[in-house]
Amino acid sequence: xxxxxxxxxxxxxxxxxxxxxxxxxxxxxxxxxxxxxxxxxxxxxxxxxxxxxxxxxxxxxxxxxxxxxxxxxxxxxxxxxxxxxxxxxxxxxxxxxxxxxxxxxxxxxxxxxxxxxxxxxxxxxxxxxxxxxxxxxxxxxxxxxxxxxxxxxxxxxxxxxxxxxxxxxxxxxxxxxxxxxxxxxxxxxxxxxxxxxxxxxxxxxxxxxxxxxxxxxxxxxxxxxxxxxxxxxxxxxxxxxxxxxxxxxxxxxxxxxxxxxxxxxxxxxxxxxxxxxxxxxxxxxxxxxxxxxxxxxxxxxxxxxxxxxxxxxxxxxxxxxxxxxxxxxxxxxxxxxxxxxxxxxxxxxxxxxxxxxxxxxxxxxxxxxxxxxxxxx
Amino acid sequence: xxxxxxxxxxxxxxxxxxxxxxxxxxxxxxxxxxxxxxxxxxxxxxxxxxxxxxxxxxxxx
Numbered sequence: 001x002x003x004x005x006x007x008x009x010x011x012x013x014x015x016x017x018x019x020x021x022x023x024x025x026x027x028x029x030x031x032x033x034x035x036x037x038x039x040x041x042x043x044x045x046x047x048x049x050x051x052x053x054x055x056x057x058x059x060x061x062x063x064x065x066x067x068x069x070x071x072x073x074x075x076x077x078x079x080x081x082x083x084x085x086x087x088x089x090x091x092x093x094x095x096x097x098x099x100x101x102x103x104x105x106x107x108x109x110x111x112x113x114x115x116x117x118x119x120x121x122x123x124x125x126x127x128x129x130x131x132x133x134x135x136x137x138x139x140x141x142x143x144x145x146x147x148x149x150x151x152x153x154x155x156x157x158x159x160x161x162x163x164x165x166x167x168x169x170x171x172x173x174x175x176x177x178x179x180x181x182x183x184x185x186x187x188x189x190x191x192x193x194x195x196x197x198x199x200x201x202x203x204x205x206x207x208x209x210x211x212x213x214x215x216x217x218x219x220x221x222x223x224x225x226x227x228x229x230x231x232x233x234x235x236x237x238x239x240x241x242x243x244x245x246x247x248x249x250x251x252x253x254x255x256x257x258x259x260x261x262x263x264x265x266x267x268x269x270x271x272x273x274x275x276x277x278x279x280x281x282x283x284x285x286x287x288x289x290x291x292x293x294x295x296x297x298x299x300x301x302x303x304x305x306x307x308x309x310x311x312x313x314x315x316x317x318x319x320x321x322x323x324x325x326x327x328x329x330x331x332x333x334x335x336x337x338x339x340x341x342x343x344x345x346x347x348x349x350x351x352x353x354x355x356x357x358x359x360x361x362x363x364x365x366x367x368x369x370x371x372x373x374x375x376x377x
Numbered sequence: 378x379x380x381x382x383x384x385x386x387x388x389x390x391x392x393x394x395x396x397x398x399x400x401x402x403x404x405x406x407x408x409x410x411x412x413x414x415x416x417x418x419x420x421x422x423x424x425x426x427x428x429x430x431x432x433x434x435x436x437x438x
Contacts, residue, residue: 153438242436243436245436268435268437288408288434289434290406291405292406293406293407293434298435298436300437311437339430350408350413350415351414352415
């Protein structure tokens with residue numbers, strides 16, 4: 001029995017000429033879901049003999065069989081010829097070669113209907129579409145997600161870059177500062193050429209350059225007790241990358257009221273802290289830290305100094321937790337505070353306890369009076 | 378725990394006052410963890426193999 005092979009260029013040329021052979025994808029469903037030729041029919045190799053007559057009843061129909069590299073397709077072609085199909089080709093090099101050669105491909109929708117992703121999107125996100133935990137459905141969740149970054153500084157820079165790269169549909173950025181030369185040692189979403197520009201504009205420019213599909217909402221203002229609820233209400237996940245305690249308590253209180261999860265990180269010198277405050281039943285920021293330290297014990301990065309890489313580490317972890325929250329995968333840091341010491345290169349996990357008397361989220365007897373949103377103490 | 382803090386204060390004079398108030402309570406902005414679990418009790422027994430971490434909230438971003 002002779003199996004005819006056909007190169008990807010010849011298949012592309014035939015399709016271009018308007019010929020319409022059946023494109024039979026004999027890979028596994030997860031491979032198909034991560035990307036396939038437009039119009040291909042999925043029929044995994046073990047099912048070919050059993051199901052082909054239902055999919056292709058006329059045995060004289062031209063059929064181009066493909067798999068990942070050309071082995072399963074050759075075996076499937078042999079099966080088809082043995083069953084009496086007269087015009088069967090196995091595509092040499094398979095879908096991998098098809099992609100490598102730069103031909104168009106698509107990501108099929110789960111219901112086989114309209115394409116949820118363009119060929120460009122499928123290529124852009126191909127490495128994460130291959131992950132079973134993400135796939136097409138997960139990418140669609142990321143695309144419809146709305147994430148708010150409080151601050152476009154050390155934490156907000158890497159967090160927003162990676163979230164944009166991952167295909168988060170809408171990114172809000174709250175910051176009322178402008179880019180300064182001293183920011184650039186760590187705030188990598190900005191650039192030397194943009195010194196003096198409002199940070200929200202500078203960040204929007206960098207994020208658009210990385211991924212033009214992301215809608216960036218520039219919110220050039222300081223978060224206050226008056227505007228916090230209205231600003232946070234529009235988003236699904238809040239990234240707290242602010243640089244002061246007043247804003248951190250404000251974010252906590254507003255997010256609690258709106259039942260929005262907060263991915264919290266804070267840094268100083270060589271140290272960082274990271275956790276997720278996720279609405280009901282879990283400890284909140286006020287449970288973890290009921291009061292801010294006195295000002296003399298909590299210098300800002302400006303006063304105490306900060307290793308430029310430090311917010312990079314923490315900000316990327318914030319983006320990771322946000323993506324997990326959106327996708328509903330893995331185990332978030334809810335109830336756990338991750339403490340990072342860059343000098344000893346140690347991550348330590350500390351268990352946070354919910355305070356039933358917490359003024360913000362407590363439900364037990366003796367609960368302290370609810371603070372106004374954002375009260376520092 | 379109280380002994381540990383006293384020893385720490387001998388090595389770093391004044392540090393105990395930053396963590397413990399005049400009434401002998403852990404200051405509300407400080408958090409003490411023993412083997413990763415939060416501790417509020419200065420009478421808690423600790424051994425040489427326990428890991429005690431004392432942290433405060435950071436604000437930088």
